Amino acid sequence: MSMTQKLNSTIRSVEDCGLHPNYKNDFDLNNNFSDQTIYGTPIDIEGNEYQKKESVDKFADIYTKFDNHIHVGSIRGHLKGIVYRPHSYKIHDFWEDIFDRQNPLDLFNQTISKSKYILELEKGWDDAEAPRIEPSLFNTACKCISNYIEYIYKEKFFVIQSPEIAPVADGSLDFSWQLDNARMLINFRSFNEEVFAYFYGDLKDNKIPIKGNVPAKEVFEHLMKWMQYLK
């Protein structure tokens, strides 16, 4: 199905819709995103619930306008809306209709789900003296990697590969990528109740190596930029 056909199909399926006011992202609503002359309906970001705004008869209008905008990714939130049907309504993500895009964390969330067995490992899980992996470490590490995936998605509009997650005998946690073009290991461990990420990565033939450590609670740009090689 071509983009135009898909778009037309979406338009036909929309009986009425309002723009989604609460989608969380970081674009500046004071600039031209809320400019009616460019993007249509002004958005009430203070509302606590989805509110029906002026109806948008031609979804194609929005598509045409955002397609011309340089920051295509950041407008995705505007393409969520409410589809009203007799006696019911539902939240609808038009972006996914058009581009079959997934949540950037879908893949990583699957990896996390498969790795939750780690939380059930008991002391001595390696048949030696390995301590159990603390749930707080697991959660902080997964949240940290999620943040990097999201930041990369926002900046570059692609999703990096999901890592292998493995417990380590010293009670720390490894996230590793071993791809054809790049490899990286991020080891999360706690010091004084704060979790740090110790990382090493390089490209094929040891090119562009990166090494260091950062607190896990923030996203650091130099690491985020390098992780874009893990596409």
Place this chain on the structure above:
Amino acid sequence: MDVKLNGEFSDNCVLIRNSHKQYIKNAKPLPAAFSPDGGMSTDWDKYTTPEESLARIGLTTKINGELKNTDFFNLFGLKVGDIKMIEGVNSIDFTPIFHNPKIYGKPNNPSHSDVHYVDVELRLKFSEIAFPINVDRSAVSLIISQS
């Protein structure tokens, strides 16, 4: 890139590293399989066979006092020449273990060798130079039963 060798290790020598199944995915060792405990313990192939190496695992006790199950372990080899190419490896030390009298659950190991390195993240590279070692597990069982 100078690695201090405390022992007559040639580049073709193989250091045998045992890996618990928790560290193996798709028959390959994850970086976590090469985590150091002081040094990274290996067995030097000059002084042991793979079967003897795995049998020593089966003669070692867990923290609950039971002997380890060798079915949960695989062996991987690391060529000394490849290890020496990894920047950040400090030394390879021949450190045989002998208890006299013998201690139940802690078998003597005439081939024990340690690989010392500082940045634990470098184990990513170990996982890539490691190769699987086939083991005759019936021979392993025989060695354990005769010990």
